[in-house]
Amino acid sequence: MSELGSLLADTVTRLFNNLVTKELIESAEKGVWPDKLWRALEEGGLTLPLVPESRGGAGGAWSDAHVVVRAAGKHAAPVPLAETIVAGWLLGEAALEVPLGPLTIAPVEGDEPLRLTRAGGGGWKVSGTASRVPWGGAAAHVVVVAEGDGGPMVALVARGAARVVSDRNLALEPRDTLVFDGAPVVAAAAAGRRIGVDAVILYGALVRAAQMAGALESLLEQSARYATERRQFGRPIGNFQAIQHNLALLAGHTAAAGMAAQHAFDVADHTDPRRAVAAAKVRCGEAAGLGAGIAHQVHGAIGFTYEHSLHFSTRRLWSWRAEFGSESRWAQALGRAAAARGAEHLWADLTAR
Amino acid sequence: MSVFHFEVRDLPPEGEAFREEVRAFLRQAMGDRPSVRRARSWGGFDPDFSKKLGARGWIGLTWPKRYGGQERSFLERYVLLEELLAAGAPAGAHWVAERQSGPLLLRFGTEAQRERFLPSIVRGETYFAIGMSEPDSGSDLASIRTRAVPKDGGYVVNGTKVWTSNAHRCQYAIALFRTAVVPDKKHEGLSQFLVDLKSPGIAIRPIIDLAGSHHFNEVVFQDAFVPEDMRVGGEGDGWKQVTTELAFERSGPERYLSSIALILELIHHVGPDPEPRAAEAVGRLVAQLTTLRQMSLSVAGMLQAGQNPNLEAAVVKDVGTTFEQSVPELVHALMDIEPTIDSGSDLQQTLGYLVQRAPSFSLRGGTREVLRGIIARGLGLR
Incomplete structure (x- = not known):
């Protein structure tokens, strides 16, 4: 590091x-x-x-x-720390000023393109609907990537420029629909060289993968601790081999998720991280489902209550695995790419830097 | 608590240059070998292939030059191994000698032992088997009973080893015997020996696996004599020796690439424009491969740095072998095909081979249950 x-x-x-x-x-x-x-x-x-x-x-x-x-x-x-980090990067790559305050990113769904068109006075305006935008109503600005003047552009839109329909995910994090109807843009510029029109989904998937890896770490820590504290049949439940092996399995998924996410971030520093991000979103998503299941099983009924903190992690995992593209969507993309390249290129592509 | 440390490791530039050299060699050496034969991978025993690798200096790559090695880095060796495995090269003849026996002698052997054995291992001529398990000692290895009793400048050995892969084709074995019985301390009194498998008093009998193949053996010692200078390290050091290098054995690319031939054949079979279900299945496999390679490389980096990542290695082997076993399962779920032996497509035959081979992946070199016990200890549960 x-x-x-x-x-x-x-x-x-x-x-x-x-x-x-x-x-x-x-x-x-x-x-x-x-x-x-x-x-x-x-x-x-x-x-x-x-x-x-x-x-x-x-x-x-x-x-x-x-x-x-x-x-x-x-x-x-x-x-929206992860979203602000992506938004700030998008603005920086487009050589735009980065405002203070929480930022978010849009559109987060693949089938909801936004459009940038010229407004009077040399400015730009944005149109279209973006659903399930994280903290869409609360963020001070939303950073939009959209087709503009002959290619992808990055645009900064202030809070209040869009109509907001509030919604939330399983973890009760805001996931709002933003309706832009020729909404004014604070600043816009051609997206950086590395940024395609689906950059929000791609880098959104990247950060969700790392968030999932983090949440899994928390599940593992909470579960291992609980297994040494909770006693049944006269001993800590962690003494039972059935519990030990389930926690070892959780540890394996946690390690794999962490590695997949870290690798994708590392690749993003060197080249187009599309394949590594897809792999990470898929692997972390699989770990999320299995890991949450094991953590709840180890915790028993107490972990199923709102009083206990376990659900802060598990409800996030259940939502995050679907946000910015589900495992099935990313796996299909990864599989189509591998199939199109053919079996003879698979290993060379896997080992390429 | 952050028990497990996996960090992204980059391979050194010389490793990437070396990779191209290895690929060029393998293209030529492997030709158009069919998938079902590539699936055998390091289960394939081919002395000619081993000698070809040896002639290039690619066995014992990291070993000192005075024994014929190249003194190259552990990460370059990693590149070589993963290329051999990805291509399904028949690396089985020298595999154990290169992975376990040579490193054991470098660490614990005498100078005379190193000079005697290492150069011919490097040439791809001397092969080793491993004599550890016994009829009543599998996962509970320290319970072994084969006795080596001192006599006339050596030891007289009596007992039986089982699951001794390739004992019928190797010249030597490294075997673990009990040199002393220490009441209530089963880990003590164990010693490792270099055993000449042609010695009198050693009988090697085949154990045929469920698919009808002969690689396992039962090795029976009946008053077999092993000279004292064939003992590795001190008397009673055996347990320490067998547990020292487990991280090397458990984290290598052979712990996640055993089903690569089936993955490649599947991709070939679904074609360049697969239907969504097939595309998703392939994508999930690629995601796992990508991740496991990074995990395995991460442990290789720790080993190169002189750390002892036994816990992380156990994690890699558990996650990796689970993945290897999932591949035939996934092909079954996706395809309306029957696994075959002699007939059918390459995909069917490769599936037929691997579906019968897969149960061994989470048994060999430490069962899944043993590994999960190690991981649980790392989590503070034992």
């Missing part, structure tokens, strides 16, 4: 340990914006790891951002 990565990891862990309490997550689930947490993240320099220092960011790489996103998933931080 780079020096910046270690620094970010220490800072973000300390900050989440102090601030992301059960009470905070519960209050966020009731719709309260965790302002203190967000301000602490901004003051700690954690919200814009990929934005150049000249534009107020940390000037880091995806492999540095990875530790922040994973920690956000591990601690179930109820803020």
Whole structure:
């Protein structure tokens, strides 16, 4: 890990340990914006790891951002930190100024393209509907990637420019529909060289993979701890081989998810990460379903209550595995690409850097 | 608590250059060998192939030059192994000697033992079997009973080893014997020996596997004599020796690539424009392969750095063998085809071979249950 990565990891862990309490997550689930947490993240320099220092960011790489996103998933931080990191990167790549405050990204669904058209006075306006936008109503700005002037463009749209229809995911995180009807754009520019029109979904899948890996780490820690504390038949349940082997299986899935996500971030620093992101979203999604099942089985009935914290991780995993493309969607894309290349190229492609 | 440490590892540039060299060699050496033969992979015993590898200096790649090695890095060896396995090369003859016996002698052997055995291993001429399991000692290895009793400058050995792969084709075995009985301390009193399998008093009998193949053997020792200078390390050091290098054995690419021939054949079969269900199935396989390769490489990086990632290696083997076993399952679920032996398509025959081979993947080199016990200990549960 780079020096910046270690620094970010220490800072973000300390900050989440102090601030992301059960009470905070519960209050966020009731719709309260965790302002203190967000301000602490901004003051700690954690919200814009990929934005150049000249534009107020940390000037880091995806492999540095990875530790922040994973920690956000591990601690179930109820803020659009992952989305802000992607949004800031998209703006930076398009050489646009990055505003302070929470950001989000759109469109997150593949079949909902937004359109950018010229407005009077040299500006741009955006039209179309984007559903299930994370914190779509709460974020100060939404960063849109859309077809514009002969290619993909990145546009910054302020809160209030779209009509908002509120909704939420299983973890009660805001997932709002934004209806843009010729909405004014604060700034727009040709997307960076590395950014295709589906960049929001691609990089959204990347960050969700790391968040899932983080949430799985939390499941493993909670479950292993509970198995040493909870006693039945006169001994800790972790003494029973059936429990041990289930937790070993959870550990395997957690390790695989973590590796898949970390690898995808690493590839994103070097080349088009499409295949690695697809692999990570698929692998983390599979681990999410199996891991949540094991964690609940180990915890028994207490883990099924709202009182217990386990569900903060498991409900997120159940939603995140479907967000920015489900496993089946990414697996199909990955499989079609591999089939089109043919069996004779599979190994060479897998080992290519 | 972050028990497991997996970090992305990049292979060194010299590894990537080497990879091209290995691929060029394999294209020529493997020709158009059918998929069902490639599926045998390191189960394929082919002395000619081993000698060809040896002639290139590709056996014992990391070993000191004075024994014929190349003193190249462990990560370059990793590249070689994964290329051999991906191509389904018949690397079985020298496999054990290169992976276990040679490194054991380098670490614990005498200079005379190294000089005697390593150069011919490197040439691809000397092959080793492993004599560990016994009829009453499988996962509970430390319970072995084969006795080696000191006598006249050596040991007299009595007992029986089983599942001794390729003992009928190897010149030597590294075998674990009990040199002392220490009451209530079964891990003590064990010693490893270099055993000449042609010695008097050693009988090798085939154990045929469920598919009718002969690779396993029962090796019976009846007053067999093993000279003292064939003992590896000190008397009683056997347990420490067998557990020292497990990370090498458990995390290699052979722990996730055993079904690669079937994956390739499946992709070939579904064609360039597969229907969605087939595309999804292939995609899930590619996702697993991508991830497992990174996990295995990550452990290789730790080994190269001199760390001892036994826990991570156990994780790689458990996740990897589970994946290998899932591949025939997935082909069954996806395709309306019957696995075959002598007839049918390449896909059917490869499936026929691997579906019968797959149960061994989570048995050999430490059962799934043993590995999960190790992982559970790492989680603080034992």
